Amino acid sequence: MKKIIVFLALWTISAASIAEPYSVQRVEPANWWVGMKYHQVELLVYGDNISATTPAIDYPGVAILHVKNADSPNYLFVTIDIAENTKPGTFPINFVLDGTVQSRFDYQLLAREKNSAQRQGFSPKDAIYLITPDRFANGDSKNDAVPGMLEQPNRAYKGGRHGGDIAGMEQQLNYIAAMGFTQIWPNPLTENNMEKYSYHGYAATDLYKIDARYGTNEDFKRFVQKAHKKSIGVIQDIVLNHIGSNHWWMKDLPAKDWLNFPSEYQETNHRRTTVQDPYAAPADKELFVSGWFVPTMPDLNQRNPHLANYLIQNSLWWVEFAGLSGIREDTYGYADQAFLSRWAKTIMDEYPNFNIVGEEWSANPAVVAHWQRGKVNASGHVPYMPSVMDFPNHETLREVLLEKEAWDKGWVRLYEMLANDFVYADPFNLVIFPENHDTSRLYSYVNEDVDLFKTAMVYMATMRGIPQFYYGSEVLMTSPRERDDGAVRADMPGGWKGDAKNAFTGKGLSAKERDMQHYLKTLLTWRKTSAVIHKGKLQHFSPANGFYVYFRYLDNRAVMVVLNKNEQEGSLDLNPYQHFLAGKKTARNVITGKQVTLGSALVLPAKTSVVIELQ
Numbered sequence: 001m002k003k004i005i006v007f008l009a010l011w012t013i014s015a016a017s018i019a020e021p022y023s024v025q026r027v028e029p030a031n032w033w034v035g036m037k038y039h040q041v042e043l044l045v046y047g048d049n050i051s052a053t054t055p056a057i058d059y060p061g062v063a064i065l066h067v068k069n070a071d072s073p074n075y076l077f078v079t080i081d082i083a084e085n086t087k088p089g090t091f092p093i094n095f096v097l098d099g100t101v102q103s104r105f106d107y108q109l110l111a112r113e114k115n116s117a118q119r120q121g122f123s124p125k126d127a128i129y130l131i132t133p134d135r136f137a138n139g140d141s142k143n144d145a146v147p148g149m150l151e152q153p154n155r156a157y158k159g160g161r162h163g164g165d166i167a168g169m170e171q172q173l174n175y176i177a178a179m180g181f182t183q184i185w186p187n188p189l190t191e192n193n194m195e196k197y198s199y200h201g202y203a204a205t206d207l208y209k210i211d212a213r214y215g216t217n218e219d220f221k222r223f224v225q226k227a228h229k230k231s232i233g234v235i236q237d238i239v240l241n242h243i244g245s246n247h248w249w250m251k252d253l254p255a256k257d258w259l260n261f262p263s264e265y266q267e268t269n270h271r272r273t274t275v276q277d278p279y280a281a282p283a284d285k286e287l288f289v290s291g292w293f294v295p296t297m298p299d300l301n302q303r304n305p306h307l308a309n310y311l312i313q314n315s316l317w318w319v320e321f322a323g324l325s326g327i328r329e330d331t332y333g334y335a336d337q338a339f340l341s342r343w344a345k346t347i348m349d350e351y352p353n354f355n356i357v358g359e360e361w362s363a364n365p366a367v368v369a370h371w372q373r374g375k376v377n378a379s380g381h382v383p384y385m386p387s388v389m390d391f392p393n394h395e396t397l398r399e400v401l402l403e404k405e406a407w408d409k410g411w412v413r414l415y416e417m418l419a420n421d422f423v424y425a426d427p428f429n430l431v432i433f434p435e436n437h438d439t440s441r442l443y444s445y446v447n448e449d450v451d452l453f454k455t456a457m458v459y460m461a462t463m464r465g466i467p468q469f470y471y472g473s474e475v476l477m478t479s480p481r482e483r484d485d486g487a488v489r490a491d492m493p494g495g496w497k498g499d500a501k502n503a504f505t506g507k508g509l510s511a512k513e514r515d516m517q518h519y520l521k522t523l524l525t526w527r528k529t530s531a532v533i534h535k536g537k538l539q540h541f542s543p544a545n546g547f548y549v550y551f552r553y554l555d556n557r558a559v560m561v562v563l564n565k566n567e568q569e570g571s572l573d574l575n576p577y578q579h580f581l582a583g584k585k586t587a588r589n590v591i592t593g594k595q596v597t598l599g600s601a602l603v604l605p606a607k608t609s610v611v612i613e614l615q
Contacts, residue, residue, distance in 0.1 A: 021048070021102055021103065022047060022048055022049050022050055022052060022053050022095060022097060022102040022103050023047050023048050023102075023103050024045060024046070024047040024050060024095060024103045024104070024105045025046050025047045025048075026044070026045070026046040026047070027043055027044070027045050027046075027093070027105045027107065028043070028044045028046075028207075028208055028310070028314075029041065029043070029208065029313055029314070029317045030107070030108070030208070031107065031108035031109065031110055032082060032108075032109060032110070032317075033109065033110045033111070033112045033116075033320055034061075034082060034084075034086045034087070034088055034109050034110070034111060034112070035084065035111075035112050036082070036112070036316075036320070036350065037117070037349060037350050038312075038313070038316055038346060038349075038350055039081060039082045039083075039084070040065065040079060040080070040081050040082075041079065041080055041082065041313060042077055042078070042079045042306065042309040042310070042313065043076075043077070043078045043079070043080065043093075044075065044077060044254070044306070044310055045075065045076040045077070045078055045095075045105075046074055046075055046252075047074060047095075047103060048074060049073050049074065050073075050074060050075065050076050050095060050103070051069045051070065051072075051073045051074070051075065051076055052073070052097055053076075053095035053096055053097045053102050053103070054067070054095070054096050054097070055067060055076065055078050055093055055094065055095055055096075056093070056094045056095075056096055057080065057091065057092075057093055057094075057107075058091070059086075059089070059091035060086065060087070061082065061083035061085060061086030061087070062080055062081070062082055062083070062086060062091065062109070063080065063081050063083075064078060064079070064080055064081075065079045065080065065081050066079050067079075068306070070254040070255055070306070071253075071254065071255045071256050072252050072253065072254055072255070074252055075254045077306050077309075078093070082109065086109060087109075088109050088110055088111045089108075089109055090106050090107065090108050090109075091106070091107055091109075092104045092105070092106055092107070093105045093106075093107050112320065113323065116320060116351075117350065117351060117352070118351075118352070118353055119319075119323075119324075119325065119351055119353060119354060120233075120325065120353050121233075121325050121326050121351070121353055121354040121355030121356075121386075122182075122183045122233055122235060122325055122326040122355045122466060123355065123429070123466065123534075124428055124429070124464070124465065124466050124533070124534050124535070125182070125528075125534040126182040126183045126233070126466055127180060127181050127182055127183070127461070127466075127467050127468075127469065127524050127527060127528075128181070128182075128183040128184070128185050128235065128431070128466065128467065128468040128469065129176055129179075129181035129183065129184050129185070129468075129469055129471060130185045130186075130187075130433075130436055130437065130468055130469065130470045130471060131169060131184060131185070131186045131187070131471045132164075132186075132187045132199075132200070132437050132471065132489040133164050133165065133166070133168075133169060133186045133187060133189060133201075133214055134161055134162050134163070134164040134165075134199035134200075134201075134213075134214075134489075135162055135164050135199070135471075135489045135490060135491050135492060135495075136164045136168055136169060136172070136471055136491075136492045136495055137164055137165075137168025137169060137171060137172050137492060137494075137495035137496075137504075138162070138163040138164050138165060138168050138495060138496050138497075139165055139166070139167025139168035139169070139170060139171045140165055140167040140168075140215070141163065141497075143165055143212060143213050143214070143215065144161070144163040144213065145213075146212040146213055148193075148212075149193055149211075149212060149213060150193055150194060150195045150198075150246070151194065151195060151196055151197075151198045151199075153213075155491070155496070157486075158486030158487055158490070159196070159197050159199075159485070159486045160196075160197075160199065161198065161199050161213060162199065162491055162496075163213075163496070164491075164492075164495060165213065165214045165215055166189070166210070166214050166215035166219045166220055166223050167215060167219070168495060169184070169186065169223060170222070170223045170226055172495075172504055173226060173227055173230050173232065174230070175503075175504045176230075176232060177230040177231065177232055178521070179474060179517075179520065179521050179524060180520075180521055180523070180524025180525040180527065180528055181232065181469070181524065182231060182232055182233065182528065183232065183233045183234070183235055183325065183326065184227060184232055184233070184234050184235065185234075185235040185237065185326075185328055185468065186234075186236075186237065187200060187201045187202075187237050187437055188200075188201030188202055188204065188237045188238070188239060188330075189201065189210050189211060189214050189220060189236075189237075190204045190206065190207055190208075190209060190210060190211060191204060191205050191206040191209045191210065191211045191212070192204060192205060192211055192244055193205040193206075193211075193244070193246050194244050194245070194246050194296065195246075198244075199489075200437070200485070200489070201237065202239055202242075202297070202330060203242075203243065203244030203245070203246075203296055203297050204239060204243050204244055204247060205243070205244045205246045205247045205248065206247070206248060207243075207311075207314050208314065208317070217321070220322055221321065221322050221323065224322050224323045224324065225323065228323065233324075233325030233326065234322070234323075234324055234325060234326075235324065235325065235326035235327065235328050235357075236318055236319075236322065236324050236326075236327055236328070237327075237328045237330060238314075238315055238318070238327050238328070238329050238330065239329075239330040239331065240300070240302065240311050240315075240329060240330075240331075240332075240335045240339075240340075240343065241293075241299065241300060241330065241331045241334045241335045242292065242293060242297040242298060242299050242300055242331070242334075243297070243298055243300060244296060244297065244298075245295070245296045245297065245298055247298070250298065254306065254307075255304055255306070255307075257301050257303070257304050258300070258301060258304055258307055259298050259299060259300060259301055260289075260290035260291070260292070260299040260300070260301045261290060261291070261292065261299065262298075265292060265295055266287065266290070266291045266292065267291050267292055267293070267294075268287060268288055268289075268290075268291030268292060268293060268299070268334065269284060269287045269288055269291060270288065271284055271285075271287075271288045272288065272333050272334075272360065272361075272362055272367055273362075273364070273367060274288050275288070275289075275333055275337065275367075275370065275379075275381075276366075276367065276370055276377070276378070276379055276381075278378075278379075288334070289334060289335070289336060289337075293331075299334075300335070301336075302335050302336040302339035302340075303336050303338075303339065308339050308342065308343075311339075311343065312342065312343050312346050312347075315327060315343065315347060316346070316347060316350060319347070319350075319351065319354070325354075325355070326354065326355045326356065326357065327347070327354075327355075327356045327357075328356075328357050328358075328359070329356060329357070329358045329359065329385070330359055331359060332358030332359050332360050332371060332385070332388075333358075333360045333367075333370075333371060337381055340371075340383070340385070341381070341382055341383060341384055344356055344373070344383065344384035344385040344386075345384040348373075348384055348386065354386075355386050355387055355429070356385050356386055356387060357385075357386075357387035357388060357389060357431045357466075358371055358385045358387070358388050358389070359388075359389050360388055360389065360391070361389070361391050361438075362391055362392070363391060363392050363395045363396075364392065365392045365417070365420040365421075365423050365424070366423055368388050368389075368390070368391060368392060368424075369388075369423040369424045369425070370383070371383050371385055371388050372385060372386070372387065372388050372424055372425045372426060372429075372430075373385055373386050373425060373426070374425030374426060375424070375425040386426070386429055387426075387429045387430060387431055387466070388430060388431070389430070389431050389433065390430040390431060390432045390433070390465060392417055392420070393414075393417060393418070393430075393432055393463075393465075394432065394433055394434065394439075396413055396414050396417040397414055397434060397456060397459065398434070398442065398445055398446075399413070400413050400414050401446050401452050401455065401456060401565070402445075402446060402447075402452075405543075405546050405565065410543070410546075410565070411543035411546075411547075411548035411563065411565070412542070412543050414548065415540060415542060415543055415548060418540065421464075427464055427465065428464045428465060429465070429466065430464075430465040430466070431465060431466045431467075431468050432460060432463055432464075432465040432466065432467050432468070433460070433467065433468040433469070433470075434456045434457075434459075434460055434469070434470075434473075435470050435473065436468070436470055437470065437485070437488060437489055438483070438485070438488075439483065439488065440479050440480060440481050440482060440483055440484070440488060441470075441472075441473070441477055441478055441479040441488060442456055442473065443473065443476050443477070443478060444478045444479050444480065444481050445481055447481075448476075448478070449607075450476070450512060450515075450516065451606075451607035451608065452565070452607065453476070453516070454516070454519055454609065455563055455564070455565065455607070455609040457519065457520055457523060458523065458561065458563065458609045458610075458611055459561075459563060459609075461523040461524060461527050461533075461611070462527075462533060462550075462552060462559065462561045462611055463538075463550075464538045464552075469520075471492055472490070472492050472493070472503065473520075474503070474516060474517045474520045474521070475493060475503045475509060475513045475516065475517050476512065476513050476516050477490060477492075477493075493508070493509075494507070503517070519591065522590070522591055523590070523591065523611070526590050526611075530559070531554060531557070532552050532553065532554045532557050532558065532559050533552055533559065535554055536552040536553050536554035536557075536558075536559070537552070537553055537554065538550060538551070538552055539551050539553065539580075541576060541577070545566075545570065545572075546564065546565055546566040546570060547562055547563070547564055547566070547570070547572050547604075548562075548563040549561065549562050549563075549572070549576075549577065551577070551580050553580065557614070558580050558614045559590075559611060559612065559613055559614065560577070560580065560581075560587070560610075560611075560612040560614060561609075561610070561611050561612075562602070562604065562609060562610050562612070563609045564604050564607060564608055564609045564610070565607060566604070566606055566607065567606055567607065568606050569603065569604065569605050569606055570603070570604055570606075571601045571602070571603050571604075572601060572602040572603075572604060573600070573601055574598065574599070574600055574601055574602055575600065580614065581598055581614070584598050584614050584615065585597070585598055586598060586615055587612045587613060587614045587615055588612065588613045588615060589610055589611070589612060590610075590611040590612070590613055591610065591611060596612055
């Protein structure tokens with residue numbers, strides 16, 4: 001049954017009903033930087049009857065190029081140009097009516113950090129740690145409940161706010177660094193002032209403000225700076241497709257076409273293949289792009305040029321303000337295709353060494369590859385996003401871990417999925433992952449089989465691409481095998497005072513949990529300095545007898561990886577791999593640190609996978 005969403009009078013508020021004077025309530029973005037390639041900035045100005053005024057600026061190097069009215073009288077779109085030699089400083093934007101200044105806004109132009117444009121984005125040298133901030137660590141209990149925020153803390157409810165925050169993540173930076181992670185991706189931190197289920201962060205109510213229950217904008221900036229000092233970058237989770245129904249726009253929409261389906265709720269059909277399908281009905285394609293996820297997440301219409309500018313500038317602003325090393329973009333393919341190209345191109349033009357990864361949740365490599373920079377698409381779509389999430393690899397790995405080996409089952413399916421890499425423009429820049437905040441915990445999915453879980457961690461640490469791990473996996477956190485968001489995003493042990501178990505200190509962990517934590521730490525610590533993994537090529541061999549073997553190699557160096565699900569001890573014949581092994585007598589087991597003798601065969605214990613560094 002369709003749910004009718006009524007937005008009467010949201011953009012038709014009459015000037016007579018708005019109180020005088022013509023006060024400016026918001027200017028977004030509230031500041032910019034000198035020396036940006038993106039130097040023509042469109043300001044969204046919001047205030048009572050502000051469209052009746054004329055903006056004026058008197059500051060050397062800054063000029064107003066044009067002013068556009070919106071459907072609502074309470075908005076102006078003011079485009080300013082910032083000359084290259086403009087000096088940083090603060091200046092007033094005056095809003096004038098009949099020769100009198102009715103309101104003013106003090107605008108800031110800031111100096112950029114040194115080498116900001118050349119910042120290095122995340123890359124295959126990195127290991128990403130995905131954190132759901134509300135569930136990781138409560139570093140400041142005073143912000144658990146904040147006046148004006150609709151949802152109060154309730155740690156006993158798995159779908160409620162639990163109190164994790166930026167301070168908690170900051171306090172655990174030493175732990176994260178010691179584990180071998182070099183990038184942190186927190187789920188969205190922007191304000192989500194919704195009545196319930198606000199902790200996940202994907203229903204923003206203010207795109208320029210950190211949620212007060214996590215901290216402040218300055219807290220986030222400081223967190224990124226402290227992470228950098230520990231050689232950890234920070235990736236921001238950004239949503240271009242939708243907002244929360246309590247976003248401040250919803251009380252007074254700037255334009256009639258600011259949202260898709262503004263007057264009658266239409267749910268997306270999730271038919272992501274329609275974007276490329278040469279036979280797709282236009283209505284199916286339109287419903288995929290323009291439909292809403294749920295009634296509390298209004299779908300944004302990026303075909304509105306002012307909204308498109310707003311979203312692009314918002315992303316640039318966060319990169320520059322916070323010092324980000326990457327963006328993870330949510331529900332990527334659901335937004336307008338032409339806009340997505342422009343958005344990614346603008347960011348990459350500004351920061352050529354940056355990285356962006358988009359979420360295209362499809363098990364079909366052709367669908368995912370469509371969005372990666374360098375892909376030549378039959379549809380004519382030109383993508384500029386450097387990376388995409390490797391969902392085809394993710395889903396296949398999880399399935400084959402539980403499959404019995406056969407000619408067409410088990411490892412061979414992973415082997416053949418990897419063979420599809422020819423459809424990608426840059427497969428080595430894909431983000432690979434065994435689980436995330438939207439899936440069940442892998443440890444639970446494999447029926448709490450530690451050996452299978454370790455095999456998955458070996459694969460993640462050594463396969464081509466950029467590995468992403470989910471918080472708590474290192475201590476074998478569990479969930480139902482089927483998706484259950486609140487349970488998957490459970491509290492990290494030790495993140496709250498009084499927790500009986502503490503992943504950060506080791507207190508209360510079982511021997512199995514400590515062993516897994518040490519296992520992953522060993523893998524990732526080695527990976528941090530392994531140029532073969534960061535830059536090396538890949539060659540894999542057809543799986544046989546329950547073994548899947550591949551090599552990462554660079555110049556005269558090589559790493560041999562053997563994935564092994566065999567239920568009993570087995571012998572791997574080394575003759576097929578003599579191209580890499582010829583002349584090598586010994587090697588080092590990366591996990592145990594012990595020397596390995598390379599004879600005619602390698603004997604492996606049951607369900608034990610190995611990473612062997614050839615010497």
